[in-house]
Amino acid sequence: MPTEPAMANAPVHSDSATPVLLEVENLAKHFPIMRGVFRRQVGSVRAVDGVDFQIHERETLGLVGESGCGKSTAGRVILRLYDPTAGRIAFRGEDIGGVRGESLRRLRQSMQMVFQDPQDSLNPRMTVGSIVGEPLVEHGVAKGTALDERVDELLNAVGLSARFANRYPHEFSGGQRQRIGIARALALEPEFIVCDEPIAALDVSIQAQVVNLLQDLQERLGLTYLFISHDLAMVRHIADRVAVMYLGKIVELAPSDELYREPLHPYTRALMSAAPVHDPELEAARERIILTGDVPSPADPPPGCRFSTRCPMATPECSAREPEWRELRPGHRVACHYAGDA
Amino acid sequence: MAEQTYQDAPLHEHRSLWMDVWLAFRNHKGALVGVGVFAFIVLAVLLGPFLHGIDPQYLDIQARNAPVSWSHPLGTDNLGRDMLAQMLAGGRISLAVGFTAMLLSLVLGTGVGVLAGYFKRLDGLLMRSTDLFLALPLLPLLLVIIMLFRDTLRAALGPETGIFLLIVFVIGITSWMQTARIVRGEVLAIKEREFVTAARSIGTRERRIVARHVLPNVMSPIMVSATLGIANAIITESALSFLGLGFPPDFPTWGRLLFDGANFISITPARVIWPGLAISLTVLSVNYIGDGLRDALDPRLRGT
Numbered sequence: 001m002p003t004e005p006a007m008a009n010a011p012v013h014s015d016s017a018t019p020v021l022l023e024v025e026n027l028a029k030h031f032p033i034m035r036g037v038f039r040r041q042v043g044s045v046r047a048v049d050g051v052d053f054q055i056h057e058r059e060t061l062g063l064v065g066e067s068g069c070g071k072s073t074a075g076r077v078i079l080r081l082y083d084p085t086a087g088r089i090a091f092r093g094e095d096i097g098g099v100r101g102e103s104l105r106r107l108r109q110s111m112q113m114v115f116q117d118p119q120d121s122l123n124p125r126m127t128v129g130s131i132v133g134e135p136l137v138e139h140g141v142a143k144g145t146a147l148d149e150r151v152d153e154l155l156n157a158v159g160l161s162a163r164f165a166n167r168y169p170h171e172f173s174g175g176q177r178q179r180i181g182i183a184r185a186l187a188l189e190p191e192f193i194v195c196d197e198p199i200a201a202l203d204v205s206i207q208a209q210v211v212n213l214l215q216d217l218q219e220r221l222g223l224t225y226l227f228i229s230h231d232l233a234m235v236r237h238i239a240d241r242v243a244v245m246y247l248g249k250i251v252e253l254a255p256s257d258e259l260y261r262e263p264l265h266p267y268t269r270a271l272m273s274a275a276p277v278h279d280p281e282l283e284a285a286r287e288r289i290i291l292t293g294d295v296p297s298p299a300d301p302p303p304g305c306r307f308s309t310r311c312p313m314a315t316p317e318c319s320a321r322e323p324e325w326r327e328l329r330p331g332h333r334v335a336c337h338y339a340g341d342a
Numbered sequence: 343m344a345e346q347t348y349q350d351a352p353l354h355e356h357r358s359l360w361m362d363v364w365l366a367f368r369n370h371k372g373a374l375v376g377v378g379v380f381a382f383i384v385l386a387v388l389l390g391p392f393l394h395g396i397d398p399q400y401l402d403i404q405a406r407n408a409p410v411s412w413s414h415p416l417g418t419d420n421l422g423r424d425m426l427a428q429m430l431a432g433g434r435i436s437l438a439v440g441f442t443a444m445l446l447s448l449v450l451g452t453g454v455g456v457l458a459g460y461f462k463r464l465d466g467l468l469m470r471s472t473d474l475f476l477a478l479p480l481l482p483l484l485l486v487i488i489m490l491f492r493d494t495l496r497a498a499l500g501p502e503t504g505i506f507l508l509i510v511f512v513i514g515i516t517s518w519m520q521t522a523r524i525v526r527g528e529v530l531a532i533k534e535r536e537f538v539t540a541a542r543s544i545g546t547r548e549r550r551i552v553a554r555h556v557l558p559n560v561m562s563p564i565m566v567s568a569t570l571g572i573a574n575a576i577i578t579e580s581a582l583s584f585l586g587l588g589f590p591p592d593f594p595t596w597g598r599l600l601f602d603g604a605n606f607i608s609i610t611p612a613r614v615i616w617p618g619l620a621i622s623l624t625v626l627s628v629n630y631i632g633d634g635l636r637d638a639l640d641p642r643l644r645g646t
Binding site: 123126 | 541542544
């Protein structure tokens with residue numbers, strides 16, 4: 001992994017660099033909690049609860065947060081693997097929140113996903129060739145020798161040999177399996193790919209390879225990524241802009257350089273302070289902000305600011321009134337009453 | 343890439359799935375023996391009557407309870423009927439009933455299990471029907487079904503075909519519930535796996551997801567149910583025959599031979615041993631074949 005945040009592309013700082021590809025407004029996904037003999041709904045887990053962001057063409061938006069904050073759910077709702085409870089998802093300006101059936105199937109051609117667990121995301125009973133070729137067959141894009149050729153091409157594109165097409169997933173290492181998953185996601189030439197913690201299950205040495213592959217592919221094919229991760233260093237490396245999520249809401253969104261240089265939300269600051277620095281001297285001097293308490297249950301989030309129960313700067317106002325989603329600087333938005341004051 | 347190996351493999355070696363399965367199956371000794379034994383039994387019941395020409399119904403009252411001899415290789419029963427001829431004729435019926443009933447119960451059980459496991463809307467309805475079938479007292483039910491339909495079917499399709507279809511149907515619809523429950527459980531686990539989500543995210547149609555991703559991954563329990571199902575069907579058929587609800591008394595099946603012979607176990611124990619052995623060998627060989635097939639169909643166990 002490079003020691004400095006080396007970007008593949010120039011970071012997109014202002015909101016108007018390239019056209020908006022995907023826009024999410026007030027997106028929510030609540031999972032019902034059913035209890036009792038009659039399976040009555042007694043509450044709901046607010047996995048994603050009012051999220052707004054935009055992703056521009058050819059940009060990588062990093063989505064970070066701790067386990068259970070709803071980042072994977074957000075990615076899956078955007079791809080319509082779950083139906084949104086509320087809000088609007090616009091892809092190329094077209095609302096896709098309520099699309100179903102055949103039109104949803106067509107839409108899937110332009111939006112794909114790379115999964116977290118490369119072991120679990122490949123059917124153990126299918127050959128690599130048929131896994132990578134499945135999208136092509138399903139959408140009737142290619143058949144026969146054209147299909148074989150396209151599969152070989154895809155395997156080559158992700159750095160695997162076309163000789164592997166007849167083998168089964170269990171014969172590969174984790175990194176190779178993740179490449180197979182990426183080849184499958186690329187098969188239909190999508191514009192937008194949600195990478196759901198694509199490196200979390202891999203060795204550190206392989207992580208860098210996979211991330212570099214994703215960056216190469218982005219440059220070559222003009223892809224747009226939503227990169228979901230809890231690895232702050234990796235997100236800094238790959239993302240142009242970063243959104244920080246806490247308990248179903250985005251608390252801060254900024255160009256990645258700026259966010260890492262000057263985090264404004266107290267939660268972002270605590271998160272950053274928890275990530276080790278590679279320079280031993282800096283590491284020794286690193287001041288850690290230790291948060292007390294646990295993340296509240298998403299089934300019963302605290303009133304006002306979600307973070308108020310654990311925030312070192314919280315005042316009574318924080319638990320009384322929900323903070324606005326303010327744009328403090330161009331392209332840098334924060335949801336905190338006191339951000340930028342100090 | 344440093345990760346690449348197998349550089350020596352040819353680019354598009356033509357490895358068909360069934361070739362791989364056969365290669366792996368060949369390495370399973372038990373399964374090969376099973377195939378041998380089962381093939382022998384099937385060939386014997388199909389071709390045997392042409393070599394051993396005695397009519398199984400012919401009563402040679404002077405030669406009753408005869409021991410093993412050249413003219414009666416397995417001896418005779420208390421009415422002087424040739425045991426070998428009865429075994430061969432009975433084997434045809436027993437095997438046919440066993441297989442057809444097993445297939446019917448497997449199709450029903452797998453269908454119900456997959457639908458209930460995969461489609462949440464159908465789960466309640468289908469599983470409650472399964473419970474209903476499990477809770478039904480089977481014997482009275484069988485009595486009623488056979489009483490109601492035996493004569494109608496006989497009249498419509500002839501005595502043998504009519505009763506054959508009736509028995510297969512009765513055994514099939516009373517033995518699918520265990521399969522359905524096991525398959526449903528497996529499907530519930532499989533459908534939460536990420537490769538199913540992945541299939542959905544690339545726009546695979548639901549029925550293809552079921553056929554391509556769910557069904558092949560629940561093969562193992564289905565195979566086990568199938569092999570046990572044959573045994574179960576053969577035995578249920580003999581129980582029905584014993585109660586007088588199955589094939590007519592002059593119509594030999596392995597189960598009927600076994601029950602008829604049980605009364606004479608002290609005089610001619612061979613009358614119990616031969617049909618018993620035939621049933622056990624069939625069940626055992628089918629079990630081993632199923633075992634080998636299950637291993638051969640799983641790429642992880644297949645090796646390379």
